[in-house]
Amino acid sequence: MSRQIVRLEISTSDGFTKVILIDRSPFLIGSDPSADLCLSLPGVAARHAQIVRLGHAYRLVPVAPAAPLSLNGVPVPAEGADLAHDARLGLGPGFPRALRFLIEGARLEDREDRLIILMEVARTITSSLALDETLGRVLDGAVRFSGAERGYLFLREGERLVRWARAGEAPPPNVDVSLSVAEEVATTGRPIYRDRLGDEPGRSVTESIVRLRLQAILCLPLSLRQDVIGVVYLDSKRPLPHHNPDLPLLEALAGLAAIAIQNSRLVEERLRTERTLVMGQMARAIVHDVRSPLASIRGLADLLRERMAEGDPARSHLSTIIAEVDRLTLLTGDLLQFSNEAPPLHRAPVPIADLVRQTLTPLQPRLRQSNVRLDLQLEEGTRVLADAPRLLRVLHNLVANAMEAMRGGGALAIACQRANGHCLLTVRDTGCGMPEEVRRKVFEPFFSHGKPNGTGLGMAIVRKIVEEHGGKVQVESAPGQGTTVRLALPVAA
Numbered sequence: 035m036s037r038q039i040v041r042l043e044i045s046t047s048d049g050f051t052k053v054i055l056i057d058r059s060p061f062l063i064g065s066d067p068s069a070d071l072c073l074s075l076p077g078v079a080a081r082h083a084q085i086v087r088l089g090h091a092y093r094l095v096p097v098a099p100a101a102p103l104s105l106n107g108v109p110v111p112a113e114g115a116d117l118a119h120d121a122r123l124g125l126g127p128g129f130p131r132a133l134r135f136l137i138e139g140a141r142l143e144d145r146e147d148r149l150i151i152l153m154e155v156a157r158t159i160t161s162s163l164a165l166d167e168t169l170g171r172v173l174d175g176a177v178r179f180s181g182a183e184r185g186y187l188f189l190r191e192g193e194r195l196v197r198w199a200r201a202g203e204a205p206p207p208n209v210d211v212s213l214s215v216a217e218e219v220a221t222t223g224r225p226i227y228r229d230r231l232g233d234e235p236g237r238s239v240t241e242s243i244v245r246l247r248l249q250a251i252l253c254l255p256l257s258l259r260q261d262v263i264g265v266v267y268l269d270s271k272r273p274l275p276h277h278n279p280d281l282p283l284l285e286a287l288a289g290l291a292a293i294a295i296q297n298s299r300l301v302e303e304r305l306r307t308e309r310t311l312v313m314g315q316m317a318r319a320i321v322h323d324v325r326s327p328l329a330s331i332r333g334l335a336d337l338l339r340e341r342m343a344e345g346d347p348a349r350s351h352l353s354t355i356i357a358e359v360d361r362l363t364l365l366t367g368d369l370l371q372f373s374n375e376a377p378p379l380h381r382a383p384v385p386i387a388d389l390v391r392q393t394l395t396p397l398q399p400r401l402r403q404s405n406v407r408l409d410l411q412l413e414e415g416t417r418v419l420a421d422a423p424r425l426l427r428v429l430h431n432l433v434a435n436a437m438e439a440m441r442g443g444g445a446l447a448i449a450c451q452r453a454n455g456h457c458l459l460t461v462r463d464t465g466c467g468m469p470e471e472v473r474r475k476v477f478e479p480f481f482s483h484g485k486p487n488g489t490g491l492g493m494a495i496v497r498k499i500v501e502e503h504g505g506k507v508q509v510e511s512a513p514g515q516g517t518t519v520r521l522a523l524p525v526a527a
Contacts, residue, residue: 040092042071042085042123045132053136059087063125064097077102077126083110085117085135092117092135102126106272152283155179159291165298169198172256172291173266179287180252182268188216189264192508192520195220198264199470212251216265219253223262225281225288226253247271254284256292263292306478321366328366332359379421379502383526386450386457387412389422393429394448397437405443413451417526424499431492432461432519439465439517452525456505459521468511476509 040056054071062069066080073082079098086093095114096103103110104124105117123133155175162168169187177185188195195216219226228251248269256264266288332355339352390412394401401408418425436446444464451458468476472483477497480490493509496519500507504524511517 039137041136043132043134043136045134047130056085056092060084060095061086062097073125073131075130077128082125083123086114092137094121094123094135152179152287156287156290159287159294163298163301165295165302166200168294168298170200172295173198175287175291176254176266176268176284180268180284181270182250182252183270183272184211184268186211186267187264188220188267190220190262192506195265196510211267211269212248215251215253216267219255219265220262223255223257223260225255225285226251227281252284254288256288256295258292258296263295266291309479324362325366328359328363332356332363335359379424381419381421381503383417384420384422384425385415385417386425386459386523387414387416389425389429390448390450390459393426393433397433400437401446404437404440406437406440407445409445409447411447411449411451416450416452416457418457418503418523419526420503420523424502428496428499428521429461431496435492436461436463436465436517439463439467441465444516455525456522457525459523460518461521462516462518464516467513467515467517469513473509473511477507 042054042056042061044052044054056070058070061071062081062084063071063073064080064082065072065074065078069081079101081097082101083094083096083098083103086095093114094103094105094110094117096110096112099112102125105115106122107124108115117135119135119137121135123135125131125133155178159168159171159175162171169189173185173187176182187198189198190196195213215226215228249272250270252268254266254268255262256266335352335355339349339356342349342352390410394408433446433448440446440463446464447460447462449460449462468483475481476483476493478490479494481494482490497507500521500523506522508520509517510520
């Protein structure tokens with residue numbers, strides 16, 4: 035068992051700090067010259083309070099009944115209150131000093147307990163390969179080990195930090211945290227620990243820290259080599275149980291968590307690839323067996339409709355048959371596109387603004403009927419090396435999804451510009467938006483949400499075509515706030 039050293043830190047508003055060793059029990063605090071800590075200051079009684087040792091614990095006990103005494107901002111009752119490391123003592127509302135109780139050299143049992151907790155948390159984090167389950171265990175483990183009151187997990191998507199939410203949980207649009215701290219950690223890759231945020235003169239704090247009345251913030255990067263893939267954000271309205279928490283241990287835990295997250299992502303990507311391959315093989319077999327009968331059905335239905343009189347009620351039934359066959363034919367085309375049986379890319383320099391206008395021109399009547407306003411901000415002259423018909427398919431799918439989400443009207447904004455060797459294309463709507471669990475699955479094959487006639491392949495094909503061109507696609511959405519799709523495509527030389 036290691037020896038404890040107990041001290042009392044006294045700080046003034048001008049930054050001067052003095053530390054007094056508590057080497058006896060009881061330890062008297064007051065204005066009397068015989069007190070162990072003599073404070074000849076206004077409001078301090080001759081025998082104001084005392085610190086009493088009880089085994090390995092310490093207790094703050096008032097001596098003068100009428101003298102104000104508080105611990106961490108809470109009045110101390112007559113029987114006293116237990117002292118913990120980093121506890122703040124107050125001797126009245128006008129007391130011009132900050133008193134802090136410090137325990138140095140924690141007991142060996144405490145250290146062992148924390149190491150056991152760390153090992154349990156590490157084992158829990160690495161025991162699952164399901165991504166959502168791993169993320170939840172990372173967050174729960176960090177909160178447990180640090181002793182924080184709240185914890186959030188932010189994952190990097192491009193240049194943004196996006197808050198992770200558990201499956202089935204609808205995250206609020208704005209998370210009430212100090213995002214400036216999280217963004218600093220994501221940028222620098224170094225952890226940040228700040229405590230006693232409201233007590234330290236000269237310490238710059240953000241508006242969110244003041245508003246939330248935070249006493250401690252602990253923010254850890256989730257790093258793989260030099261890349262920060264996310265941030266664990268922890269905060270508390272009271273000091274953390276362990277002053278200057280074991281940052282090396284917490285960083286090691288965060289590094290292990292980052293590896294576990296990456297492994298889960300790799301497993302999910304492998305499963306997605308294998309599932310896509312199997313679906314593609316099945317789709318090719320189905321399409322080749324279905325296309326010929328569909329062509330025969332449509333041809334015969336068209337022939338019968340032409341031979342019927344205009345007033346014959348069967349004409350409408352035949353028109354329905356033809357429309358449904360056309361829909362199935364379109365689905366077979368999607369299946370072939372998805373199953374890697376599409377023809378190879380024929381790339382050529384293409385002005386992206388022309389492709390956007392080419393997509394929108396036939397849709398103008400439908401846009402007007404749907405009361406959808408267009409806002410185009412197209413940088414002329416930006417060209418991409420692309421297969422034009424394939425990119426037209428991407429744009430058509432994105433615009434169709436946007437219109438589907440704005441059945442009561444709205445605004446559709448499309449912008450393109452050149453930046454860092456890429457063409458950045460943004461399609462934004464003001465529609466109903468998507469909850470987080472839907473947004474995560476939006477690229478999964480055969481996943482459809484809110485579209486009674488959807489095939490569930492539209493966004494899967496968008497990602498496939500974009501990635502075939504060496505580009506990237508991201509989706510941002512929230513219920514009631516619309517959806518934004520961002521494409522990054524290599525520009526033509």
